[in-house]
Amino acid sequence: MRLQGKITRWDNEKGFGFISSQDDDSTVFVHISAFSHTARRPEAGDPVSYETDHDKNGKTRAENVRFFDQSAGSHLLSAPAVSFTLLFVGFLLVSVYFNRISWLVLIVYFAASFVTFFAYAWDKSAARRGKWRTTESNLHVLALAGGWPGALAAQRLLRHKSSKRNFLLVYWITVFLNVAAVGYLVWSGDAGFLNQLINTFWQNASRAVN
Incomplete structure (x- = not known):
């Protein structure tokens, strides 16, 4: 038994x-x-x-x-989740191609995903060493800010936070909110302020480097 x-x-x-x-x-x-x-x-x-x-x-x-x-409870981290992520990335690429959003949005997503993946890796390492952990709320904020693809990659590759149902529930809520917000902005054509905000940040960052 x-x-x-x-x-x-x-x-x-x-x-x-x-x-x-x-x-x-x-x-x-x-x-x-x-x-x-x-x-x-x-x-x-x-x-x-x-x-x-x-x-x-x-x-x-x-x-x-x-x-x-x-078991079957791993469906949140299975092929459908990966397919959904790829579809979203494809949606961003098409939106950039038709000038619905700035190409800098892609950079923001990749950067946020990289930071989020690193945060997961750091948290897992800290857990093993008994050191100070990254709070789950901070991981969710990173996912909501566009790092959710990196979080999904960390859950699959690092096997971190991949079996806590309550955490995964909140995680997928942040994914839904992020995707819904971006989808609405692209569909309604109201992404102009987002593009302007990112362009302004990029210009300021370039000036600071130069």
Whole structure:
């Protein structure tokens, strides 16, 4: 019978930790070898399902451990999410081609995505080292400001913030708000002030460099 729980402690260097059962709060030992069919490294806080067995000393251990984002619940990070991102980038390119928005908007998105990806990477590194973390609210602000494609890339490639349902819910709300705002401006032809704002910033930045 498969049980459900959460990784409460994990030593990445030694490759073992403990899982807390959601049924009775008991803990069970788990080794990295119990995770099959995945290249992902476990982290404290990851929700998992597992089976139990006994070692040669009769102690209970977890076996056949699976992350929840290996199941159907990972659809938010699957092919449809990537396809949606590619469609949005294509929409921006077409909008730039027909002069509906400034080409600088593309630069803003790429720059914001780069910063957001770095913020995710920094937060994951800080979590492993027990250092000061980047708040989830700041990650959401970066996504709302145009960095959501970089956030999606970090969630898929770094496997960070990819299994917290509440976080993902807020994340996709920020994506919807960002895409809806840009779509409205392009459709209504009211993106002029946005183009002017970006052009002004670009000109000021060029003057500062020169």
